[in-house]
Amino acid sequence: MSLTYLEAICAAQAKALADDPRVFIYGQDVGAFGGAFKATKNLAKEFPGRVLDAPISEDAMVGAAIGAAMEGMRPIIEMQFADFSTTGLNQIVNQAATLFWRTQVPCPITIRLPAGGTPGGGPFHSQSLEAIYAHYPGLIVMTPGTAEDAYSMLLEAVAIDDPVIFCEHKYLYYHCKADGLPTEAMPVGKARIARAGRDLTIVAYSAMVQDSLAAADELAGEGAEIEVVDLRSIKPLDTDTVVASVARTGRLLSVGEAWPWGGVTAEVIARVATEGFGLLDAPPQRLNARDTPIPYHPNLWTAHRPTVRSIAAAARNLLRM
């Protein structure tokens, strides 16, 4: 039975609630309404009293999750949009991320961020904030790029004893499907070779994995074999798999939907340059969104972020270097 990335997230939460009495879900409209994206559809009915509507108070939502986690609970917080998590930023980065280091008391909370752009989303419903969270010590940041990973990684996120920022891509919600629920999963922190190739490595995560695979298909028609590495989690970041891939291909294109300054694509290039400089046959390249807020109109939006076309073009350029 096939299911979407969104349905996989809902199914993972249902399983977490069913398997572990310490789990509860707290977020705006997550109760009877089932969430803005229906990621908690029917869960309030199935698990009475454990899927709670929160006031529009991201700071207090995260603060409460931290307190509950100190008491041994395993809360899942749904931010309605990743963009709104900045209102809870202080609790996430200063309280949750530091708690274990300060006290040796773990802080097992999962914060789900519906992230990334969709046509018409505009500046405040489209952001990809994984780099901000990855910058802070004490957080794990997951960025699943497939429906299978969305399911298995969300279950891992709940099981992990640390705060996990779970970046789920809104475009993948409906456009990415799995044939069924996975029965086994790769360990957290391991990247996956999404497509093998020998001419060039594209390192991507989240929705950019799918776009990079499509670009690789396009380039295959031109005789280029592109390897696509799906990072899966950006913190920890699996440098070994990335460097091993670059060792095979000699060329690196680092792709991310987030803004260009610093961030994941820069981190990937920094690591390859530091640990695998001699493996490179050409200067490593990266492709990001433009350095402006995210535009609303689809004409502007598609020109703002990396697309299959622009990824393919960047890869072609790099192959000529």
Next chain:
Amino acid sequence: MLQTLERQDAPAAAPSFRDQFLQGFKFMVLARLMDDKMASLYRGGKIHGGVFLGRGQEALSVSVGLSLKKGDVFAPLIRDGAGRLAFGEPILDAVRTYLGSALGPMRGRDGNVHRGHPRRGLLPMISHLGAMISVVNGVLMARRFKKMTGDVGAASIGDGATSTGSFHEALNQAAVEKLPLVLVVANNQFAYSTPNVRQFACAHLADKAAGYGVTAHEVDGTDLGACLQTVGQAVARARQGGGPQLVVAELLRLCGHGEHDDAHYIGTRLKASPLGRDCVPAAEERIWRQGWADEATTRRWRQEAAQLLEETVARVQREPAPDPYHEDWRALASRHLSEQFETYPVLETL
């Protein structure tokens, strides 16, 4: 001596007002002496970072600590030395954290007032004001999930924190969830140097309670007896299912924001006003007046407290400082997920 100054588990019967007052006074004296000692160590260059005192706030603070029972949760703020002792924090924890002992609860990773034991219900504050309130809410929500009833959570803040978004979000959250939260506001008239008039525009901070649908309590924060009664009532009411309680105490900070601050901005008229009354001698005078103890007795209590403090400081000063070579430089509980960066400073170069 240690026995008499560390919080004993309450006997079956509730302590009499007199006993509670005397117990509170002893903690206040110890907290005041500790403040004086830390200030002196700070001036002697013996403390890394700041020193933040609770002078003038001991009566309120100790009332919070004494009103709570084992199993309750307390998120103190920076001027809660007395309340921490009354809640059961060993004086050793305080001194070790201030002096950066590797044996302290924070092991040199955080200092001064940033200490606690979440597993014992004492939450370690972060510096962002108002941020601890919703954490207390979360503890209380967890207790409800676990069907544990009868526990109360208390959080301390000052007048400045009432201006934060975190205060608003958390008090509203507690009200929506009908949590047994007691939020204690020490209106010490200044947030660092900013006076009330630049902090809020309502007539009284307690007026805010109505907007959240919570019960307000006001009290003279310089009066130990009044604080014990008012805070005690608020805690009892929360424990009985009355929902969140907002306690606002009026008092004056009898020191700077920290020991680096001479508080020149606090005017003499305010200091001479009833707000500026020092709660420690005021409580002592009442003890004498009531005939609960004579001058010689309170003097002896003070000497005992001073001796305990001196012994504790002397002990902690002989304890090891944290060692960067043996520090576990990982921020995650999931050790296997911690990344090993190549860019760490080489310890030999330190």
